[in-house]
Amino acid sequence: MAASVAAGGGAVTRLLLGAAGGLRLRPARGFRTAGVFQAEDESCTAEPVGDIVNVVFIDRSGRRIPVQGHVGEDVLRLAQRHNIELEGACEASLACSTCHVYVSQELVDKLPVPDEREEDMLDLAPQLQENSRLGCQIILTKELEGAEFTLPKITRNFYVDGHVPKPH
Amino acid sequence: MGSSCVCWKWRSPLRRLAGFSRLLSTAALAPQICVVGSGPAGFYTAQHLLKHHRLARVDIYEKLPVPFGLVRFGVAPDHPEVKNVINTFTQTAHSDRCSYYGNVTIGKDVTVKELQQAYHAVVLSYGAEDNRILGIPGENLSGVYSARAFVGWYNGLPENRDLKPDLSSETAVVLGQGNVALDVARVLLSPLDILRKTDITEGSLAAIACSKVKRVWLVGRRGPLQVAFTIKELREMINLPDTRPLLAPADFTGLGDVIKDVPRPRKRLTELMVKSALEKPGEKEAGRWASATKEWGLKFRRSPLEVLSAADGKQARGIRIAVTRLEGSGESARAVPTGEVEELECGLILSSIGYRSLPLDSAIPFDPKLGIIPNSLGRVQGEPGLYCSGWVKRGPTGVIITTMNDSFDTAQSVLEDLQTGVLNLSSSKEGFKSVRSILHSRGVHPVTFSDWEKIDAAEVARGKLAGKPREKIVDPQEMLQLINH
Numbered sequence: 189m190a191a192s193v194a195a196g197g198g199a200v201t202r203l204l205l206g207a208a209g210g211l212r213l214r215p216a217r218g219f220r221t222a223g224v225f226q227a228e229d230e231s232c233t234a235e236p237v238g239d240i241v242n243v244v245f246i247d248r249s250g251r252r253i254p255v256q257g258h259v260g261e262d263v264l265r266l267a268q269r270h271n272i273e274l275e276g277a278c279e280a281s282l283a284c285s286t287c288h289v290y291v292s293q294e295l296v297d298k299l300p301v302p303d304e305r306e307e308d309m310l311d312l313a314p315q316l317q318e319n320s321r322l323g324c325q326i327i328l329t330k331e332l333e334g335a336e337f338t339l340p341k342i343t344r345n346f347y348v349d350g351h352v353p354k355p356h
Numbered sequence: 357m358g359s360s361c362v363c364w365k366w367r368s369p370l371r372r373l374a375g376f377s378r379l380l381s382t383a384a385l386a387p388q389i390c391v392v393g394s395g396p397a398g399f400y401t402a403q404h405l406l407k408h409h410r411l412a413r414v415d416i417y418e419k420l421p422v423p424f425g426l427v428r429f430g431v432a433p434d435h436p437e438v439k440n441v442i443n444t445f446t447q448t449a450h451s452d453r454c455s456y457y458g459n460v461t462i463g464k465d466v467t468v469k470e471l472q473q474a475y476h477a478v479v480l481s482y483g484a485e486d487n488r489i490l491g492i493p494g495e496n497l498s499g500v501y502s503a504r505a506f507v508g509w510y511n512g513l514p515e516n517r518d519l520k521p522d523l524s525s526e527t528a529v530v531l532g533q534g535n536v537a538l539d540v541a542r543v544l545l546s547p548l549d550i551l552r553k554t555d556i557t558e559g560s561l562a563a564i565a566c567s568k569v570k571r572v573w574l575v576g577r578r579g580p581l582q583v584a585f586t587i588k589e590l591r592e593m594i595n596l597p598d599t600r601p602l603l604a605p606a607d608f609t610g611l612g613d614v615i616k617d618v619p620r621p622r623k624r625l626t627e628l629m630v631k632s633a634l635e636k637p638g639e640k641e642a643g644r645w646a647s648a649t650k651e652w653g654l655k656f657r658r659s660p661l662e663v664l665s666a667a668d669g670k671q672a673r674g675i676r677i678a679v680t681r682l683e684g685s686g687e688s689a690r691a692v693p694t695g696e697v698e699e700l701e702c703g704l705i706l707s708s709i710g711y712r713s714l715p716l717d718s719a720i721p722f723d724p725k726l727g728i729i730p731n732s733l734g735r736v737q738g739e740p741g742l743y744c745s746g747w748v749k750r751g752p753t754g755v756i757i758t759t760m761n762d763s764f765d766t767a768q769s770v771l772e773d774l775q776t777g778v779l780n781l782s783s784s785k786e787g788f789k790s791v792r793s794i795l796h797s798r799g800v801h802p803v804t805f806s807d808w809e810k811i812d813a814a815e816v817a818r819g820k821l822a823g824k825p826r827e828k829i830v831d832p833q834e835m836l837q838l839i840n841h
Contacts, residue, residue: 273407275444275760277440277441277444277756277757277760278437278438278440278441278756279437279440279443281437281440282437283435283437283438283440283588284438284441284755284756284757285755285757286756286757286760288757305588307624308586308587308588308591308624309588311586311587311620311621311624311625312586312621312755312757313757314757314758314761316620316621342760342761342764342765343761343764343765343768344733344765344768
C-alpha cells in the first residue's frame, strides 16, 4: 500500500543518487542469475540487477518472511518491494529514522561502519540497540546471505488483521 | 437488510448469494472513518487504517485549503529531504478509499458531534496551532514574536503572512534551545545564496535580504546537558557558512567526564558541543570562523524576566534575564534562580519555548494544563468512537518517526475496536454524504485533493521561474480563486 507504493517515487531517486546522496553507479554484472524480479509492486520502475542474496525479514508481528534481494540493493527498497511494512519517510536521504531495523548479531559487524550522518539519525530511533541500522543504508552483498532484519515493535499489538503469528 | 431481499427478482441462487454477500460486505461492514487534520499524524493514521482494513473508508479534513500541516509549514525551507514524506501522503490520498477535504474547519463549519453522527470513528489529529507564552512584562512589545509565528511567516502560513518582523537590529535573542530555535537562528543567519534556492516565501526572503541581524543568541534556562535540539541540526549550525559559533569554554569544561554513562544520543550531542567549544579548530574551520561576518552562540542558565523597551515605550531594546543554577541532574534537572540578574541588548526576541494545542470544540475533553486531549492509547476518555493521534494526543515534541509510531498506535486502537465490536458497524453511517449537505447548507466549499494538485502545480511552476522548488501561495483567497471556488 502506501509504504510499498512510496518506493516507486523514491526508487528512481535511489538509483541515481544512491543511499548517501552521492552519485553511485550500479556495478556491472557479467551475468544475471535466474532469480525473477517480482512485479507485485507495480510502482517500481527498475528491475534490481546483481546476484541473488537470500535474507529474512522479521516483521513487526514476529512473522518471518524470507525474501530474495540482489547485490547492490538497499534493505529499505527490498522490504518495500516485498510489501514489508518498513517506512522510508525521507526516501533514503538520511533525514529520518523510519527505516530503522535490527541486523542479526553475527552479521551486523560485517557491515561497513555507519556514516556519521546515519549515526546522527539513529540517535533519534526509538528502542535503539547495538545492532540497529537504517535499512536504506544497508547495501546487500553476498556476505549478507542468510541475514535477518527485524523490524522494531512500534505499536502495542499487530494481530488485528486476523494474522496468527508462528512462534519463532 | 433482510427486508431488502424480498423485493429481488428471481436470479440463479449463486448469483443471488454473491449479490447478497456483496451487499453485506460493502454497505453494512465498510467502516466510515474520518480524520481531523492533514499533517503527518492525520496521514499516517489514515495510511495504517487503509492498509490494515480491506474495506474502511477514511476521509481527511483540513481547515486550510492545502494539506500536510507542519511538513509544509513547519519544516525549514533548507530541509527539503524531510518533506519527501509528502510523496507517501500523496499515495495515501490517491487511494480509492481515501478522500481529502480541505477548507473545512471542524468546530466551526461542522462540529465533532456532527462528524460522529456521520462516521463510525473520528480521529482528532489537528496538532498544535498555538505556542506557549512567556508570561513576562514586555512580551507584547514590538520586536517580540513567537518562533512559531516567525516560522509560519517564512514558510507561508497564511495567518502569519503579515508578521513583518523587525530585522533592523544587530542582535537577536531566541529563548529556547530546541530544533525550532536552531531553525530560526539558521534562517536568520544563512547566506542568501542558500535561502534563495529554497521554498522560503518571496516576501520573507526579501525581508531577510534587508536584515541587519548579525548575531543570534540561543538562551536556555538550564545547562548544556538539557538542550533539546538534536545533533544533525547542531552540526548544521556549526558548519553554517560565514558564521562562527560562540561557545563559552567555561560552560563545557569537565562535561566530558559527566557524560560517560548517559544514553548514546545525549552523549554524542554533548561530545559535539564540547569538541566545538574546547578543541582548537582545524585550519579550514579556523579560517572560516576568523572571516565570518555573522555569529551565533548558546547562553545557559538564563531565564527571561522582562523585555525592556526603548525610549518610545513600544519597541524592544533588550531583555532582563535571571541567572539560574541547576537542582538535580539529567533530563529532569530544574532551573532555580540565584538572585543574580543580567541584561542582554537586542532588538529582536523570538520565544521558542514550545508549541501548544488548543481545544477544537467545547464538546471535546481537553486538558488545558497539559495541552492535550485526555486519552488512553489514543482512545479519548469518556468518548467512545473518538480517538486522537499526534501532538494533540502526546504533546508537541518529537520528530517524524515519533508521530508516525504514535499514529500507527492510535490506528491499532481503532482497528481493535472495529474487530471487537466496540465500534458498532451494524448502524450504517453516511460518511461524507451527510457532511457534504451540512457544508453546503453553511456555504462551505471543500477543496479536494485534485484541487490541491492544481494549487501545487501552480506553485511549482511559479517556483521554477525563480529557481526554487515552489513559490508558495500565502493568500487562501488566491488559492481558492485558482481552483474556481
